[in-house]
Amino acid sequence: MSWENSGLPMDNHVHTEWSWDTPGEASMARSCEQALAVGVPSVAFTDHLDFTTWTDGDRISTENLDPHRYSRMHPLDVDGYLATIHECRQRYPDLRIFSGVEIGEAHMWTASASAMVAGAQFDRILGSLHAIPFDGRLTATDDLFRQLPADEVMRRYLGEVVQLIEGSDLFQVLAHLDFPRRMWPYTAGPYEERAFETEYRAILRALAASDRILEVNTKSPLVSTELVRWWREAGGRAVSFGSDAHQPWRVGDKFKLAVDIVEAAGFRAGRDRFDFWRV
Ligand SMILES: [Zn+2]
Numbered sequence: 001m002s003w004e005n006s007g008l009p010m011d012n013h014v015h016t017e018w019s020w021d022t023p024g025e026a027s028m029a030r031s032c033e034q035a036l037a038v039g040v041p042s043v044a045f046t047d048h049l050d051f052t053t054w055t056d057g058d059r060i061s062t063e064n065l066d067p068h069r070y071s072r073m074h075p076l077d078v079d080g081y082l083a084t085i086h087e088c089r090q091r092y093p094d095l096r097i098f099s100g101v102e103i104g105e106a107h108m109w110t111a112s113a114s115a116m117v118a119g120a121q122f123d124r125i126l127g128s129l130h131a132i133p134f135d136g137r138l139t140a141t142d143d144l145f146r147q148l149p150a151d152e153v154m155r156r157y158l159g160e161v162v163q164l165i166e167g168s169d170l171f172q173v174l175a176h177l178d179f180p181r182r183m184w185p186y187t188a189g190p191y192e193e194r195a196f197e198t199e200y201r202a203i204l205r206a207l208a209a210s211d212r213i214l215e216v217n218t219k220s221p222l223v224s225t226e227l228v229r230w231w232r233e234a235g236g237r238a239v240s241f242g243s244d245a246h247q248p249w250r251v252g253d254k255f256k257l258a259v260d261i262v263e264a265a266g267f268r269a270g271r272d273r274f275d276f277w278r279v
C-alpha cells in the first residue's frame, strides 16, 4: 500500500535487533518490509540509548544511585546500528529511513548522553523515562508498583517527567509520557487520566515551553482526545506518532485509531509526509 492511499503518518519510534530488550524476531530489515506493506511513509529506528555506568558530569553520579536495573541491559553499539541503517537504505530505496535513538533518563546521564549524541547526528531523538530515583536506585516502574500504591507511582513518575524535560535539552520528542500506565494494576480500578490532570498539564506546559513534540505512543493504552487537547491548551504545536514496535509486525500498529484521536484534537498532517503533525 502506498503512503498516498494509506494517509498514515510516519512511524517515529521503532526498535530493532540493536536494542537490548528486543526479542529474537526483531529485525530492522523486516521492519522496513512491514512499513512498506502497511503504508507508513517512513520509519525512524530509535534504538535504546541506556547507560549502566556513569562518567563525570552525569547527575546520577552525584546522587549515587545504582542504575543497573536489568542484567541484560547494555550500551548501544552505535557503529553496528548505523551499518545496518546503511544496508537497509540500500536495500529499500522506496522507504525513507530515519536514524534515531530513544534516550532513557537523559537528565540523569547528561554527560554520557551528550557525548553519544554529538558524534552520531541522529535524525530523531526521543526522550523517555522508564525508571525513577527511589530507595537509592534508579527503579523500574514495574518494580515501583510492587512497593507503592498505584496512584503514588503515577504521581512520582509524572513529576519526574517534568524533571526530565527541564533537565535535558538533548531530545526533541517526549516518548510515552505516561509509561507506567502500561503496568497499571487491575486491582487499582480503571486508569483515569483526569485523576492526574494537574500532573499531565505540568508536563505538557514544560514540553511546550521548550518547543518540543508530544508523542502519541500506540504500544501504551492510547491517550484520549481530551489529553491531546490539554497539549494544545498548554501551547503544544506538534505531535509525533510512534508504535514503539519491538517486533516487526507492530510497525504502524493502531495508527488509524491514533490519527482519529489526534485529528479530533485539531492536529493535521504537516508540511510534508515526513513532518510531525501540527495545529
Ligand atoms: Zn520507552
Ligand SMILES: [Zn+2]
Binding pocket: 013, 015, 102, 244
Ligand atoms: Zn521505545
